[in-house]
Amino acid sequence: DQQVKQNSPSLSVQEGRISILNCDYTNSMFDYFLWYKKYPAEGPTFLISISSIKDKNEDGRFTVFLNKSAKHLSLHIVPSQPGDSAVYFCAARLGGGSNYKLTFGKGTLLTVNP
Amino acid sequence: DAGITQSPRHKVTETGTPVTLRCHQTENHRYMYWYRQDPGHGLRLIHYSYGVKDTDKGEVSDGYSVSRSKTEDFLLTLESATSSQTSVYFCAISGQGSSYNSPLHFGNGTRLTVT
Numbered sequence: 001d002q003q004v005k006q007n008s009p010s011l012s013v014q015e016g017r018i019s020i021l022n023c024d025y026t027n028s029m030f031d032y033f034l035w036y037k038k039y040p041a042e043g044p045t046f047l048i049s050i051s052s053i054k055d056k057n058e059d060g061r062f063t064v065f066l067n068k069s070a071k072h073l074s075l076h077i078v079p080s081q082p083g084d085s086a087v088y089f090c091a092a093r094l095g096g097g098s099n100y101k102l103t104f105g106k107g108t109l110l111t112v113n114p
Numbered sequence: 115d116a117g118i119t120q121s122p123r124h125k126v127t128e129t130g131t132p133v134t135l136r137c138h139q140t141e142n143h144r145y146m147y148w149y150r151q152d153p154g155h156g157l158r159l160i161h162y163s164y165g166v167k168d169t170d171k172g173e174v175s176d177g178y179s180v181s182r183s184k185t186e187d188f189l190l191t192l193e194s195a196t197s198s199q200t201s202v203y204f205c206a207i208s209g210q211g212s213s214y215n216s217p218l219h220f221g222n223g224t225r226l227t228v229t
Contacts, residue, residue, distance in 0.1 A: 049217060089157060100208045101147075
């Protein structure tokens, strides 16, 4: 039973336009959400995060939106650049614990075309 | 790369042989993790450690064991490798001691092929 779902395996956008990557979750006990970016032959790198008590977090070109009632979050990249082409993973953490285990989605391959 | 080194970076082994992957960190972080990445599955947690000699299972721990005898090293062992364990393995660390919301940082992975 997948608790974090990224239903779009791939997304293609033009350079300069907005990229919107979506993520749905099923467990209402998740309290913290993260996005990671992964290039081939490298490890995932942390991109941006949001606490469940917020609905938006912005960092430069990257904005994450959280809709708790819909159990949905999205990552907006504006403007998209060719260097943004990578696999993006959504991840979530269960609240209340003292450790830091993340549950990941399957990832979305973003291709930004020049 | 947040001071994380995984070794080896690539390995090919035969079914039934033991394999040990090593993760070394220079950040003195308390928490260390092993994940595997497979097509169609994303990243799945195998085992994690919350201190020296303190480890626990993740969601796909069958066939794997871990050891952490010192803060900087976290070893993942496949006692008898199977073809289903062909995967890319990522080590991660967390500096949770400084911030509850500090994210995991990953190494560059070990690509393991079991023939």
